[in-house]
Amino acid sequence: MTTVDERLGADAAAMRRALELAELGPARGVNPRVGCVILSPAGDVLAEGWHRGAGTAHAEVDALSKLEPGAARGATAVVTLEPCNHTGRTGPCAVALVDAGVRRVVYAVADPGDHSSGGAARLRAAGVDVTAGVLAGEVEAMLDDWLFAARSRRPRVIVKWAATLDARTAATDGTSQWITGPAARADVHRRRAAADAIAVGTGTVFADDPSLTARDDGGHLLDEQPVPVVFGRRAVPADAAVHRHPHTPVLLTGEDLAADLEELQRRGIRSLFVEGGPTLATAFLATGLVDELLVYVAPALLGGPHLAVGDLGISTIADAHRFRFAAVERLGDDVLLVAHPTTHPGGN
Template identity: 70%
Template sequence: MSAAPEEPPATSREQQAMLRALEIAANGPARGVNPQVGCVILGADGTVIAEGWHRGVGTAHAEVDALSQLAPGAARGATAVVTLEPCNHTGHTGPCAVALIEAGIGRVVFAVSDPGSHSGGGAERLRAAGVSVTGGVLVDEAEAFLGDWLTVARLGRPLVTVKWASSLDGRIAAADGTSRWITGDAARADVHRRRSEHDAILVGTGTALADDPSLTARDELGGLLPAQPIPVVMGTRAIPTDAAVHRHPLPVVLHHGHDPAALLAELRATGVRSVFIEGGPTIATAFLRAGLADTVLTYLAPVLLGGPRLAIDDLGIATIGDALRLETVSVERLGADLLLISAPTTSAPRIPSTDRTLSV
């Protein structure tokens, strides 16, 4: 069996075209199911003959957008420089790899390989058709640009942040259930800022019924911040029609079920890339136990409460050797409080569960 031919290195003009492709990719929508992608087509002399970018779900992908600006046959022998590997599947649009082949493109240069199990493989299809292909060009810049979309695509689910505010001894409420306010103004302002940076905010029906939260992101004066997370309530109990969450500026998502993975799949299908979990210990425990937490935010107030109202319920850990280990990312002081940002270690196993039913 003969070895596969080596990829020719990208020329300086192709690298410059990749920088331009990243620049125009930013014209597309930053949120949603699809990534921001840019494409620059170079003629035989290395000059730019067309540019394109993806404008959102259902619209032409960047490669097809660029090709549409050329007369029939004008792309023959040209080079397409794309920030993401041309797709190899039919969704709302056809496969870009096929469109490039049919247009007569002679060479394709891309930055990041498509991580999708269905959409990937475009480079192999192009090579099989005799197109010269070089990948990994300015890959670091492109991966930084794609940011959370690429991480979500590789994980196959939205990123999950689990947050709670507690006393130093890990209590989220006093014995009588009161919890406002454990932390101070600076910590609460930080929470609202982080809410606004996420696509969705999640609580269980238990929290929705007990606290009647609005699930909005607000400023210090109580006004709504420009960016609002989609409110999501998970569980099987009904939420009153006059609940505060129904007055959220975005429609509430009511997930009738107890499976965290199923909920994340549902949210990802709608374009959600990040979820901020602010429910009580039942919801937080469910996502931690399922291995579905990427970041843990713990706001610690310098108070002691004692009692049973812990931030996390039973994780099913019987011995210290099975503890769910986290790595400290940073520690911030917020007025009198501390914010501990941590992340489960990459080797942290999913904790087996003998009971998949959650009372939320």
């Protein structure tokens, strides 16, 4: 007879394999990466599956499809995410597991979706034994950006700027290339590539005509490219460099940043890398919609009017937006400060 410890060990081992399968799926898009392992009553692996992207079979259904009818009766399904409970392009996975005769379901993290959650309750109502939270920390880490976007109904917002010791982002004549050195610039491009989208305001488009691409040291495009997003009411010129980006630019007014972020989340954007300029960074900071600051500081002084951040509407020190340092990195002659807000002033 299987002991509790043995069962917990088998659940964890199967979940680790499900996590490996999940990582085979696409890291970007509306849907999460999910893996599933189906075990026989004796603990042997009957089938494995993972989700390959929007419109394809979910991990549970993918695994079940590899079995003969009736082969999953009495089995245990180990899934990284709570089986869904809604009908979209595919049917509810909770129902598919019940119909297949699965006796037990083990999952790591609850589904935070308004429409897709509730699978565990549906399984229990059908008499299926459900265990939650197995290797939850590891799965949470893997699904970090997707879970944040699903729970917050918006992408994670990372605001970046490069500045001198006196917080200037450009000289008096407007020149800003280059405040920081090559190591810092390479780090920026690596982080661009890791983000789903990169954003600037129309002021930056007119002033700098940025390409908003992620490039290597030789100027070649990296394999992963963020979707370019431009905030502002002015029309982007037809010959702007952003129109030559590998992805079609997303144009948003910026009049309601919260609503704009919800729209980006609906488009499958999980992380937004805000690059410029000071007007856009200030708008995100003032509304409390910043989840991480990346401040590249060069050992130089410029003086003048071009500050990294404009007026935040703060009149007294007690109302200061407070952050905590998450990391401090030396990049050549420059320093990167990574900071997270201790509170969101906008209540988000």
